[in-house]
Amino acid sequence: MRWIAQTFAVIALNLRTIPARAGSSSVAVIGIAGVVVVFVSVLSIAAGFGSAMRGSGSANRALVMRTGADSEMTSGLGGTEVDIIKQAPGIRRDGQTVLAAAELYVIIDLQRKGVDNSSSNVPLRGIDPASMRLRDEVSLIAGRMLEFGTNEVIVGRGASLQFVDAEVGGTIKSGRNAWNVVGMFEADGGVAESEVWSDARALQGAYQRGNSYQIVLARLETGASFDEFRDWLTANPQVNVQIRRENEYYAGQSQVMTSLIQTIGYGIAILMGIGAIFGAILTMYTAVASRAREIATLRALGFNAWSVVVSVIGESLALGAIGGAIGGIAAYLAFNGYRASTMNWQTFSQVAFAFRVTPELLLTGLIYSLAMGLLGGLLPAIRAARLPIASALREL
Amino acid sequence: MKYLPLIWKNVWRRKFRTVFTMLVVMVAFLLFGVLMAVRMAFTFGVEVAGVDRLMMLHRVGFLMLLPSSYEQRLQALPGVQLATHQTWFGGIYIDPSNFFAQMVVDPVPFMKAYPEFKVSPEHMKAWLDDRQGALVGVGLMERFNWKIGQRIPINGTFWRPKGSGLTWEFNIAGTYDGEDAVDKTQFFFRYDYFDENRSGGQGLVGWYVVKIDDASKAAEMSAKIDDLFANSSAETKTATEKVFVQGFAKQVGDIGTIMVAIATAVLFNMLLVAASTMTRAVRERTSELAVLKTLGFTGGTILTLILVESLFVVLVGGGIGLGLAWLIVQGCDPTNGMLPIFALPPRDLVLGVGLMIALGLFAGLVPAVGAMRLRITDALRRS
Numbered sequence: 001m002r003w004i005a006q007t008f009a010v011i012a013l014n015l016r017t018i019p020a021r022a023g024s025s026s027v028a029v030i031g032i033a034g035v036v037v038v039f040v041s042v043l044s045i046a047a048g049f050g051s052a053m054r055g056s057g058s059a060n061r062a063l064v065m066r067t068g069a070d071s072e073m074t075s076g077l078g079g080t081e082v083d084i085i086k087q088a089p090g091i092r093r094d095g096q097t098v099l100a101a102a103e104l105y106v107i108i109d110l111q112r113k114g115v116d117n118s119s120s121n122v123p124l125r126g127i128d129p130a131s132m133r134l135r136d137e138v139s140l141i142a143g144r145m146l147e148f149g150t151n152e153v154i155v156g157r158g159a160s161l162q163f164v165d166a167e168v169g170g171t172i173k174s175g176r177n178a179w180n181v182v183g184m185f186e187a188d189g190g191v192a193e194s195e196v197w198s199d200a201r202a203l204q205g206a207y208q209r210g211n212s213y214q215i216v217l218a219r220l221e222t223g224a225s226f227d228e229f230r231d232w233l234t235a236n237p238q239v240n241v242q243i244r245r246e247n248e249y250y251a252g253q254s255q256v257m258t259s260l261i262q263t264i265g266y267g268i269a270i271l272m273g274i275g276a277i278f279g280a281i282l283t284m285y286t287a288v289a290s291r292a293r294e295i296a297t298l299r300a301l302g303f304n305a306w307s308v309v310v311s312v313i314g315e316s317l318a319l320g321a322i323g324g325a326i327g328g329i330a331a332y333l334a335f336n337g338y339r340a341s342t343m344n345w346q347t348f349s350q351v352a353f354a355f356r357v358t359p360e361l362l363l364t365g366l367i368y369s370l371a372m373g374l375l376g377g378l379l380p381a382i383r384a385a386r387l388p389i390a391s392a393l394r395e396l
Numbered sequence: 397m398k399y400l401p402l403i404w405k406n407v408w409r410r411k412f413r414t415v416f417t418m419l420v421v422m423v424a425f426l427l428f429g430v431l432m433a434v435r436m437a438f439t440f441g442v443e444v445a446g447v448d449r450l451m452m453l454h455r456v457g458f459l460m461l462l463p464s465s466y467e468q469r470l471q472a473l474p475g476v477q478l479a480t481h482q483t484w485f486g487g488i489y490i491d492p493s494n495f496f497a498q499m500v501v502d503p504v505p506f507m508k509a510y511p512e513f514k515v516s517p518e519h520m521k522a523w524l525d526d527r528q529g530a531l532v533g534v535g536l537m538e539r540f541n542w543k544i545g546q547r548i549p550i551n552g553t554f555w556r557p558k559g560s561g562l563t564w565e566f567n568i569a570g571t572y573d574g575e576d577a578v579d580k581t582q583f584f585f586r587y588d589y590f591d592e593n594r595s596g597g598q599g600l601v602g603w604y605v606v607k608i609d610d611a612s613k614a615a616e617m618s619a620k621i622d623d624l625f626a627n628s629s630a631e632t633k634t635a636t637e638k639v640f641v642q643g644f645a646k647q648v649g650d651i652g653t654i655m656v657a658i659a660t661a662v663l664f665n666m667l668l669v670a671a672s673t674m675t676r677a678v679r680e681r682t683s684e685l686a687v688l689k690t691l692g693f694t695g696g697t698i699l700t701l702i703l704v705e706s707l708f709v710v711l712v713g714g715g716i717g718l719g720l721a722w723l724i725v726q727g728c729d730p731t732n733g734m735l736p737i738f739a740l741p742p743r744d745l746v747l748g749v750g751l752m753i754a755l756g757l758f759a760g761l762v763p764a765v766g767a768m769r770l771r772i773t774d775a776l777r778r779s
Contacts, residue, residue: 037662068551074554109457121459267430272427274423341647348459
């Protein structure tokens with residue numbers, strides 16, 4: 001018991017005297033805070049991108065593509081195949097309408113706002129009247145719905161913000177086609193917000209697609225109807241298709257980019273972490289050196305070596321925690337909700353998303369900063385415990 | 397020269413601190429090197445993009461197809477040296493995570509258009525002899541441990557072979573190499589084989605690469621080319637390869653820039669911290685410097701002594717760090733082939749050394765000048 005009381009007394013002493021050693025303590029704090037800023041903010045990019053992609057799909061919807069296709073872009077389905085797919089069991093019906101939509105997906109080149117001579121690959125999705133009813137999360141927030149059979153389009157919120165002429169009332173020109181923007185929609189932050197939607201038949205005409213589509217998106221009776229729907233289609237020799245749940249499809253699409261960002265993020269954070277640990281060692285070493293006499297006095301008074309070790313590590317952990325907190329808060333303030341866009345590697349198209357500094361990220365950052373503090377304090381603590389009492393007392 | 401032992405003694409007066417200062421500097425420059433490579437990767441080799449090469453794409457978007465007949469019309473245009481087409485294949489090798497670029501090309505004009513791809517005459521001959529042959533970058537060969545002559549199955553996603561099944565098969569006929577900044581992760585195979593065996597889309601290609609006589613007329617030529625195909629069923633959009641690569645990089649863009657920017661800011665922070673530690677190491681010795689002055693050392697000599705000392709610490713630490721960064725960049729690619737060019741350009745190495753010198757001077761100068769300004773008597777009293 002005495003041992004614990006002693007230890008707490010020394011830790012309290014150390015912590016109270018940190019301000020007196022502000023200069024050297026800041027080396028450790030700034031170093032660790034820097035690492036946490038980088039760690040949290042870089043990973044918040046991956047978290048934001050991942051959640052935009054994952055949030056785009058629902059487990060209650062199934063995406064039907066041609067066998068072998070790795071994205072909507074590389075898929076292709078003929079009109080007769082589409083008719084067969086729409087007859088599959090397991091699709092929800094709303095009165096007379098089957099909640100399944102055959103859609104086209106082409107990439108068009110649009111100019112970014114505010115950047116000259118920039119081209120961006122923007123998905124132009126040809127929808128059919130059921131498309132809106134399939135997707136509960138999509139709602140118009142400005143203008144009106146497009147009229148089928150015309151060259152009207154509606155644009156996602158993200159696309160509208162980013163591209164020239166993509167606001168309501170504008171006209172998007174692409175090659176020899178002109179699309180009149182009549183409405184803007186949101187989709188709970190999902191990738192659809194980066195898209196432009198037109199009537200599928202108008203798109204078929206514009207790009208000589210005949211009566212072909214790329215995918216069929218079906219609203220399932222319930223999530224559990226998926227197997228029935230899939231098995232019926234895969235067993236049907238008239239169609240040659242693969243079926244995936246929509247949420248799984250989008251999660252797969254986000255993988256390449258997310259893992260790239262994470263690799264770079266972790267790589268840089270680990271390198272920086274090593275630097276910060278060295279910084280913390282320097283700080284704690286300086287702290288121990290400047291207090292050699294104090295430590296020796298404590299030892300002479302009967303405090304044991306362990307309380308000294310624990311107290312040095314405690315101080316170093318406290319510096320780590322301060323650094324971690326500063327870094328986490330800074331990253332949160334600077335980057336949470338920051339809007340950016342990048343490319344979806346499977347379709348080469350633009351995806352707008354917002355950085356997300358999640359509580360898990362902040363917690364991981366804090367744990368990381370404590371780990372750095374702990375490792376930084378270890379060596380100097382041992383050194384402090386081994387100070388020869390007599391000579392240290394004599395030291396100036 | 398005769399002061400070297402004195403400097404040496406000063407450097408090691410507190411071994412522990414010196415070693416850890418060097419380590420901090422080392423990590424900082426290791427990071428600097430890696431960051432520069434990441435930055436370079438996100439620019440997709442825009443620095444080596446040919447200025448005399450134009451890219452002609454479908455005006456609607458870069459994945460729309462163009463007729464292969466455009467080649468002759470381009471070739472006939474005055475000012476055009478060479479025109480050849482390429483097509484994005486986008487297949488899957490075993491698993492989607494093995495992503496790499498597969499491109500359908502016409503071998504002879506392709507090699508003429510891209511002199512930066514180095515291929516031995518034997519490999520070139522083998523490729524021309526084998527219709528199913530593929531030319532593979534050395535980086536890609538290494539990644540999958542492929543051997544020359546190996547048969548590579550690739551599943552088509554968009555492009556399917558005739559008959560049933562999805563699998564295309566290619567033989568590795570040869571490899572190509574190139575400078576650091578050249579993308580060595582691509583897989584090229586022959587258009588004649590592809591066109592004959594694809595299930596649909598005969599006569600359609602992805603885009604054209606046009607080599608022009610005079611690079612300074614790029615803008616003029618681009619406009620001329622686009623006029624040539626205006627009002628046809630497939631209108632075009634032509635620009636230099638550089639503009640195209642930049643545009644592509646910009647689309648991946650923001651996040652690469654942001655990552656590098658954040659890390660750079662923190663890196664500077666780290667360097668400041670290192671500088672402050674070194675500064676403190678000199679400040680501690682103010683009274684000692686006064687003693688040297690008393691002994692007759694001039695202010696200039698003392699300043700030099702201190703600067704050499706701090707430069708030594710920074711250059712040793714930073715040099716090791718940058719060296720390690722270079723080794724890491726040579727040895728591995730964290731992007732797994734997604735960003736094809738991962739290299740540390742010599743320009744950035746020079747920049748790194750420049751930074752080290754600046755850091756060393758800054759860290760030494762501030763306390764040394766401060767110490768020199770002090771009157772000897774005041775400095776001696778400060779202990």
